[in-house]
Amino acid sequence: TPAPKKLGVALVGLGYYSTDLLAPALQLTQNCELRGIVSGTPSKVEIWQKKYGIKDKNVYNYQNFDQIGNNPDIDVIYVVLPPSMHREYTVRGAKTGKHIWCEKPMAPSVADCEAMIAECQKNKVSLAIGYRCQHDPNIQHMMRIAKELPFGKPRMINSAAGYFDSRTTHWKQSKAMGGGVMGDMGVYALEGARLATGEEPISVMAQASTTRPEIYHEVEETMMFQLQFPSGARAACQTSYGINMNHLRVDYEKGWLKMEPQSAYTGINGSTSDGTIIKYAIENQQAKQMDEDAMAIMKKTDLIAPGEEGLRDIRVVEAIYKSVATGKEVKI
Ligand code: NDP
Numbered sequence: 001t002p003a004p005k006k007l008g009v010a011l012v013g014l015g016y017y018s019t020d021l022l023a024p025a026l027q028l029t030q031n032c033e034l035r036g037i038v039s040g041t042p043s044k045v046e047i048w049q050k051k052y053g054i055k056d057k058n059v060y061n062y063q064n065f066d067q068i069g070n071n072p073d074i075d076v077i078y079v080v081l082p083p084s085m086h087r088e089y090t091v092r093g094a095k096t097g098k099h100i101w102c103e104k105p106m107a108p109s110v111a112d113c114e115a116m117i118a119e120c121q122k123n124k125v126s127l128a129i130g131y132r133c134q135h136d137p138n139i140q141h142m143m144r145i146a147k148e149l150p151f152g153k154p155r156m157i158n159s160a161a162g163y164f165d166s167r168t169t170h171w172k173q174s175k176a177m178g179g180g181v182m183g184d185m186g187v188y189a190l191e192g193a194r195l196a197t198g199e200e201p202i203s204v205m206a207q208a209s210t211t212r213p214e215i216y217h218e219v220e221e222t223m224m225f226q227l228q229f230p231s232g233a234r235a236a237c238q239t240s241y242g243i244n245m246n247h248l249r250v251d252y253e254k255g256w257l258k259m260e261p262q263s264a265y266t267g268i269n270g271s272t273s274d275g276t277i278i279k280y281a282i283e284n285q286q287a288k289q290m291d292e293d294a295m296a297i298m299k300k301t302d303l304i305a306p307g308e309e310g311l312r313d314i315r316v317v318e319a320i321y322k323s324v325a326t327g328k329e330v331k332i
Helices: 016-025 042-052 065-070 083-095 110-122 137-148 186-197 285-299 307-326
Strands: 007-012 032-038 076-079 099-102 127-129 154-162 203-209 222-228 234-240 245-252 255-259 270-272
Touching: 007 016, 007 285, 016 042, 016 285, 032 042, 032 065, 032 285, 065 083, 076 083, 083 099, 083 110, 099 110, 099 285, 110 127, 110 307, 127 307, 137 186, 137 255, 137 270, 154 186, 186 222, 186 234, 186 245, 186 307, 203 307, 222 307
Parallel strands: 007 032, 007 076, 076 099, 099 127, 154 234
Antiparallel strands: 154 245, 203 222, 222 234, 245 255, 255 270
């Protein structure tokens, strides 16, 4: 029998996440493999080619990126750039006819996300967002509870995701590059509430703050936001570059769920009020994500987290910034 087909992946932007997480995970995947790189830094290219055996003809920079369209080794372009660059490289990538995987936050604005979805549809290519947690069986257990309601309806959610970032001149601190904690760690706090309820928020009230104004003057260091859901459930969420925190609590009509951590790379776990321990083993989250997304492309089945899911978060993120700017509750 012929060897099973593997999709060839080209990583765009060889920063922290590509280097430390995605490239190692691509050594474990069954349905896809690392075949190409796109980088603006020649010294990285040399290291990557040696380490991962990447052919000269599969190496690109930001200028000749569009020529990937002629390369049969590459099936998927994975955009792992600062958020302000996601739209451009998704749109240019879609035009090459390759499938697109794009990191979170999908883009700084709803208009960006809509343009990305439209371009992928126009070119009949898939668009998956790198929501690794939605591929994690522990989070999927929580999503099943939201569907089957064994504890009744969710009423109150507390959701937090943050870490202490000591950097001072990174894109995370730049408005123009799409920085700010809300899009970065904030989407995990938001997803905690969205996935725990299985609902989309209808209004939000938010407060931005910083304890380090010398670093966080363009973007917020901390965001606290309160969501209201159609069923009447409410969520109090917090995200910060100033403090290590990662937990979720859901109080239902007749019980509760706790997850801590709720969005880590490894070891997401929790429990529910009936004594159930939620602790599914998972070998590698990013490998599972990429394998499942590759399989969905090959089998033409639904993606777990398509562009529309990225857009749902950004719609709330936009409303959160509007609430901060106006000091008022914003309807979504
Ligand atoms: P880094 O800053 O570490 O890397 C970004 C890379 O983008 C750079 O190394 C560079 O690669 C390239 N780049 C091109 N132009 C620029 C520019 N003007 N400024 C800065 N970088 C540029 O970021 P991360 O790897 O931490 O994040 C990348 C993306 O991945 C973000 O969207 C982030 O939110 C997401 N991410 C997702 C995670 C998850 O768990 N799903 C975890 C961490 C990050 P080169 O030198 O090769 O050109």
